[in-house]
Amino acid sequence: MRIKSRYLSFLIFLVLYSQNLSLTEAQGPTTTGYACSTTQAVYPCQTYVLYRALAPDFLDLASIGDLFSVSRPTIAKPSNISNTTSPLLPDESLFVPISCGCNFINSTIGNISYAALNYTIKSGDTFWKVSTTNYQNLTTYQSVEVVNPNLVPTNLDIGSNAVFPVFCKCPNSTQLRNRTNYLVSYVYHPSDNFSSLASRFGSTVQSIIDVNGNNTQPFDTVFIPVSRLPGLSQPIVPPASPVSQRKNDRKGAVIGLGIGLGICGLLLIFVCGLWLHREALLKKKLAKGKDVEKQKFDRADRAPSKDAGVNLLADVSDYLDKYKVFGIEELREATDDFDESLVIQGSVYKGSINGELYAIKKMNWNAYEELKILQKVNHGNLVKLEGFCIDPEEANCYLVYEYVENGSLHSWLHGNKNDKLNWRTRLRIGIDVANGLQYIHEHTRPQVVHKDIKSSNILLDSKMRAKIANFGLAKSGCNAITMHIVGTQGYIAPEYLIDGVVSTKMDVFSFGVVLLELISGKEAIDEEGKVLWAKVDGVLEGTEDRKVKKMREWMDEYLLKETISMESVVNVMTVALACLSRDPSKRPSMVDIVYALCKSDDLYFDLSEEGSSPRSVVTAR
Template identity: 35%
Template sequence: MELLLPRRLISVFSIILIASSSAPCSIHAQQPYVGKATSNCDGNSNSVLGYTFNGLNATCQAYLTFRSQPPYTTVASISELLGADPSLLSQLNSVSQNASFQTDQLVLVPTRCSRSGTYYQANTSYVVKSGDIYLSIANYVFRGLSACQAIQAQNPNLTAKTLHPGDRLLIPLRCACPTKNQTDAGFNYLLSYVIAPADSVSLISSNFRVDTGKTLEANQLSEQDPTIYPNTTLLVPLRKPPSISQIRAPPPPPPASPPPPTTSPPSNGGSSSKTWVYALVGALGGGAFVLLAGIILFCLFFRKSAQKNKQKKDPSINSESFEAAEKPHEKIVEEESKDFLESISDIAQSLKVYSFQELQSATQNFSPSCWIRGSVYHGTINGDSAAIKKMDGDVSKEIDLLNKTSHFNLIRLSGVCFNEGHWYLVYEYAVNGPLSDWIYHRNSDHKFLNWTQRVQIALDVATGLNYIHNYTSQPYVHKDIKSGNVLLDGDFRAKIANFGLARSAGGQEGEFALTRHIVGTQGYMAPEYLEHGFVSTKMDVYSFGVLMLEILTGKDVKELYERFSIMSDILIPVLNEKKGKQSLVDFMDPSLQGNYPAELAIFVARLVDSCIKKDPSGRPGMDEILQSLTQIMTTSQNWEMSNSISGY
């Protein structure tokens, strides 16, 4: 008995010693970097739910970074979104409480980090808006300060399919308190830094004056594998609270002062300044006279041209090829052409007027080798590529619209020519041709667009339509949005083309006008236009919805109508809450081979469904669509970058 008791005591002491020696390992352990798991809303990674409670304190002062974007660009709006004290936030960023930040500017945010179960988090709330899904809320609204899995875990009664505008969500923000190892080393604070595409661990550490090894250690990363991903958080250990000077680039040096102007002394007192004023007034008066005369000639010419072509067919559906060899022409036509060239040059300084000989030279006398399609030829003018289109009839509306609008996503009209009663419009050349060539896969070279390119194209078209709906002198309706009228440049950015049917909506965005002249492309035309002749910007919204349906499925509108008499029927299986992702495989373009974020694809399908509603009042405006697609594009880019970095 005397020998057994000490052995048992030794065993007990050994167990206690082992337990006590192993406990600090979990207490002192750093936080594992979560990686790209944040974009997987259906996963079950514990690290995505938050940083593990392993510090000395259950609550502490912590810091976050946030990249401002509308509508969160002010001290007040960012503080409200992230549940921060606006006075502390303004003080930390060295700005007033009424200050605004530039878009994508890095903002430091103070927060109180506390234990919640087995995780650290800082809590805030968010009211769901139209089109929100968990992934866009986490990655776009909160810029990666939370994760979709974490938000779902905090709101178990609201599934991804049951989010509705007005729902209030509890949002767990990613934060942590220092471990014993960190405090012993003099690190008193942890900063949750949201990673941008160009960031690296060494760059982030350098900005905050922290040893890169300590940052790697804090996130359980190694020098051999320091890979980080955009829209995820990296813990940065700090000895002192962060300063805005650590993340704000120093202002550029002031420009050198220009040398003082050399002026000659005025002769005859102030007579020279008076002479200058007289000259200016004379020049302005002469310019106004020339402008007025030009407008009168322009209007007279177009009236004459319209009368001569009154019996010709609608130019909007003229896609026949043409023989462009110059024929003997009458002197009268040539004189009219010259009159037009002179008049239009006065009122359209940005629009070049070409001679027919210049266009012949540009297209090798309209050689078949330069033919693109229909009545469009590829030409080279002064070394630059151009698309040259022959048109008949009154093209004044298209010229007028394109000449007074300027937008990256609208095809640019660079010049015109009038010859023998025919118009030749010279446009910028979109080297990759119409979108229809890329989504139907009918050519031998099997052109292909990936997920992000498709979203960017949809975003570009929405941006262009939003411009003509809301930012021109009066709202315009394109009336013929389709894949053949969306052209792609060398970077696969989309340009809306063919404004032959465009017309003024005659009022504010969403208002209706009536017409009896129904023209357009079958399958894209809105029901209210076909049935009643109603014209409004919501027509373009419907056509845009059909266009997005083609982009998603890789099928043209005729093929879709062969399978579904009502366009929205194709979306029913995809939007089904239980069968959505299973039906998605059959719905999406097979050439994508599953390389797309399923959650976002369903989100886009919902957006399409809202665009093609029969009742135009139930469709969103292009401004709303643009906002949703901007979120989708940002999240898609992050998804693509995460996959490319990981070698997916």
Template identity: 65%
Template sequence: MTTSSLKTMHQFFSAVFLFLLLPLCSNAQTARQANNTGFTCNFTRTCTSYAFYRATAPNFTDLASIGDLFSVSRLMISTPSNISSSSLNTPLLPNTPLFVPLTCSCNPVNASFGSLSYANISYTINPGDTFFLVSTIKFQNLTTFPSVEVVNPTLLATNLSIGQDTIFPIFCKCPPNSQGTNYMISYVVQPEDNMSSIASTFGAEEQSIIDANGGETTLHDYDTIFVPVARLPALSQPAVVPHAPPPVIGSNNDDRTGTVRGLGVGLGIVGLLLILVSGVWVYREVVVMKGVVRDDEEKNVYLGGKAEGKNLDVKLMANVSDCLDKYRVFGIDELVEATDGFDQSCLIQGSVYKGEIDGHVFAIKKMKWNAYEELKILQKVNHGNLVKLEGFCIDPEEANCYLVYEYVENGSLYSWLHEGKKEKLSWKIRLRIAIDIANGLQYIHEHTRPRVVHKDIKSSNILLDSNMRAKIANFGLAKSGMNAITMHIVGTQGYIAPEYLADGVVSTKMDVFAFGVVLLELISGKEVINEEGNLLWASAIKTFEVDNEQEKTRRLKEWLDKDILRETFSMESLMGALTVAIACLHRDPSKRPSIMDIVYALSKSEDMGFDISDDGIGSPRVIAR
């Protein structure tokens, strides 16, 4: 089998999988949850309720994985779901209906929300997880990401750590203290549903469903509603294929005939198995072993004179031998000493530590996963508005990779805008920061081959140096190449471009979209997702959808960061920046401006707003509170 045909096969199966996945992603994107943060309550008891859940490929097609997700046993799902105990280990067909038991209670949240009715489900953050994706994909809209944020007030949705324990509040409700209702079923409305079909499915009365949901008669796709039942209906499960009946004892001729037939059937089955085994063997030899050989070749990379003859034995240094003359190769002992053994006192954020080596301060990023992609991209970029990589280190014993960056003194833009610093940024500095970010993006979009897409532009990934000049950091999700399609959606909710979330399309225009959101943060000082779960970019588009310029200016004065109003500046400068931001957020990526156009427009806004000859752009000014 040729490389070309293998590639064609891979593209075909990828396309099929994407075709199957896209409706789910689109549903997750367009879901309308009327009760965004959950359902208020005032009862004191705890009850057992049930969530209606469907088995889904590829991760939740067996009782064990679904049980682990909801922290219940397989038997606790199989019994109410009409699945025999002998089938506990049998794979489930996609869309197999299940009843998952929930321990429902009324949980106090905070003064703003009071108490909410939900089941506490513990969940550990995995790579690529966001509150939004886990809520909509894994838990199938049985909760919402605003509710997750409310229940986890100490966690920052834009900066989740892998392995972090989280509570996902699964919406539920206890039945009223009246006869006739013993259980409440949490059910997510599907597009094809109506009140009659839901009532018929669960053997409930339409009016009782309406009453259980506060008198609401209108169904909204992907909302969670509650269905009251006296007893759980028997779910219709796929029929089990019966075993062949035992042979009937007859004459010798019948025995002989049966033996011949049995032998023929047996030989046929053996032949079929041989064909299947041969196919698997060919696949293994051609595809899998080829990958193993390639992996082994990548693992057998050496660190030249730094560690000559030492096999790294981990796929962390694949094809980066050409980096050795560009970057310093640090020893693990140096990094351990610089960070006091990676002590919490040296932690900057996430898995990045501050450390001093030979009198120089560095930011040291500790990684458990493969750093090859990030190193491959970083070795070909060099720009003043990108955080500079100084070196790296491999620890083969712990299978860790460490990337050592320049230390950027003033921390992240997010901390300046949202974490209550005593000093606030002036509009002049904010606009200069926006231009710096745009310049950094222009470099990776226009001056690298192939072009680089950052994929995670956000205020927490923008660092400010001692002169308050901006540098783009964290290329961990970056990708070389344009217009690729991925099925693994990663990023930070609130900054993700609609076409990427829906279709997985990777292009420079997704960075342009995220830049538009950061520009809105700089103008408004607002978080990208507010306490009600509303997106900043959606709010901005709705607010400024007016043709009257005077009305638009009035709305801008009400909407922008109040700290900016304390200084003298040109409204034309602000309006110019706002116009750029709104243009970046166009739902059609082809209609968003190029990063080159953005740099030009913002520079023009800067010229309109300030006379830079007096003290120079490099002289920062902050506003004392």
């Protein structure tokens, strides 16, 4: 009778599971998110989601870390994993850290509480697929749509960036007083109940109800209040019964064998029926999702240009009063319909509007992030943004910058120009760049990290004064971690390349590489793929005579034709080596760098002067 009772319990569970599946289909996904208020809870906060390793793409910490823009160690430590490179078991539970914020969407929806995760669209991706599969229902496709109004869900470009809002919440003051340090985001499954969750997480049923209410449906995101993260117990295969126990129970097993076989047959038929029912529900749900996206595609197909243009304009509407808005026909006329002969570099064109020259940058993505950064900065050593344009037909965005006459530092150091920069001009350029970086690091709140300092992003004006350009990769705020590594090989700081650490110190490292270019005239990476900064070990070691000898071997041959102070060159090399320290904490700040460079003996002219003519700052070849 004991065996029969167990089978009946299992049968009841299967019936309830089937009912839950039907209920899930009837209810559908939850709303666009969870409302929040910064007056009721402490935002932003760090919290965690419970994520399950998923075959075939997410069975290692690297791929999961990339999905959530965190490093492997930050997942391994709370998940009690010692080896960060070993493969994971399918369905293995992990605690993944996220930064939760209260974000304003629009006047209709208001504020939603979520962690904004950047995701690069791949072939076959849809908002629904990525939300339900990659992020395992920790968000919904409806929420992704409202957070990304500039993207058309049925026409996603491969390589474009989307923000996926992973649902989360921050504790309020009452919860913090009750020692609730985290509200862990957890996807509620059909087999779950609040009692089992309370036991698993070391919480209480009432505290879970207080946060989530008492009407949770399967695949909703629920928030589990905990004072500390519990240990994770992974699924294991139940051990076989001991031989002695089998002998003791042999008599009861023989008696129940007939009953068991009969019940097993009935259960097999029932499970097969349940499986077919489940498959039918899933196919129906998938078809429903495709129908929804098809309807949106049909609507977008009828008026794609208008909708895309409106979305882009809405996204940058905050900046309409700060910058001039150019018309697309105005830009086409200025660039001879974007003629290739007017390309300055990449997708940047030279254009003339009302007799004034501009640099016009064509972008195939929304310019919101770059505009958000640029509207915060205003400095003589940063290229000035004059305005922008939205193309209503192609939904492209154009940024219109001041035209910087003498091109990039890279072209002067490594191009085919007949003239080469003299030492004083190179030193002046280094100080200009340092001043620009000091401004964005020290005088913006939150701090701005450029993330792509290199000689081709340093432009020289008519008086050979340097301006930092291209804030396309810049980030507002630092000391973050990402697995989406961007930048230019040869300039990337080691801690960013290995662990994805974003800080102002990565700009300092890149600036150190630029100083090496100014001294040596060599490229940041040679034809064999070897980086310049890896070759400087030991340059300033030994006696003074040895230092001078090594510096002469390092210096650009055109500088050796000048009469310059070797002490000045050694001083700049000392600054460069400090910037290139492997330990970010040992790198100097840009304030210290500006001070050190300005002490050079070769900087005879007043640091506040406007500059000199190009002819006076070059050395004839």
